[in-house]
Amino acid sequence: MVCFKPVGIVVEGLEKPSERGACRSRFEVISTIKIFDEFVDGLDGLEDYSHTIVVYWMHEVRGVELKVKPWGVERYPKVGVFATRSPARPNPIGVTVVELVSIEKPVVKVRGLDAWTGTPVLDIKPYDYYDVVKNPRVPWWFKEKWDEWRQKWKYEEKVPWLGP
């Protein structure tokens, strides 16, 4: 066992559970992270990055599903949880790439965080060139969903920086 102490909390994030559904994409939500006092100096210089990786504990997840149908879609293959971003994983650690909106210690505002209000934050990392894969290969079912969401939520227009 290895234990960690949160460095901050999502004081305003996604609402559960309706907001994860139909009304708006996570890229239309600005999330507010509050970093605890003892760690705020760790934020210095983060403003020189456009994006960051938020690592958090998905604290409301209960149980593990080792094999899952992605997004519960019936005609998708049942795959292992390590082949999905499903939260019901052995260690419910969330890793999300977000756009940095503003930093005013102790508050960091980001766009695109996939975490509910109240989520404990374990780490914030700068997104750098080592995080960019130019043409990642993904399964057909991921591509299908991506195309659906890309059009539905107007990614090209609203989050032009987003891959592939």
Add this chain to the structure above:
Amino acid sequence: MVCFKPVGIVVEGLEKPSERGACRSRFEVISTIKIFDEFVDGLDGLEDYSHTIVVYWMHEVRGVELKVKPWGVERYPKVGVFATRSPARPNPIGVTVVELVSIEKPVVKVRGLDAWTGTPVLDIKPYDYYDVVKNPRVPWWFKEKWDEWRQKWKYEEKVPWLGP
């Protein structure tokens, strides 16, 4: 406090500490991760991705440096640890994008992992389009080091999929 149980271990990774230095880049090392028996079925379908994100506990890191000179370079600004990928962070959780080389349960081989032999693995996530930022902004000092390493380790030739 939040506690996690490793799902696997890096049975063969970077050697410490010399290998992190001059002889070869982490992209020239194939690391071997062994997933523990109870979780191996979680790997099904991961082979359809070209890259994955390995989340691990940097178990040998001791202490936290809240402000750091990146890579110890004197003329670089002292910045907050959340603006660097320094391992001496409040929660020593490593997040590294790697190329998938092969999966033969319970063994996953990857290229580019920045973890020493013996490192406990907390999660494996597929790298998908939501992890791609097309033109991330980074500080001048990161760019400088990137250019140095890109040339020294021949990234264009050896890891053509790597950003920016």
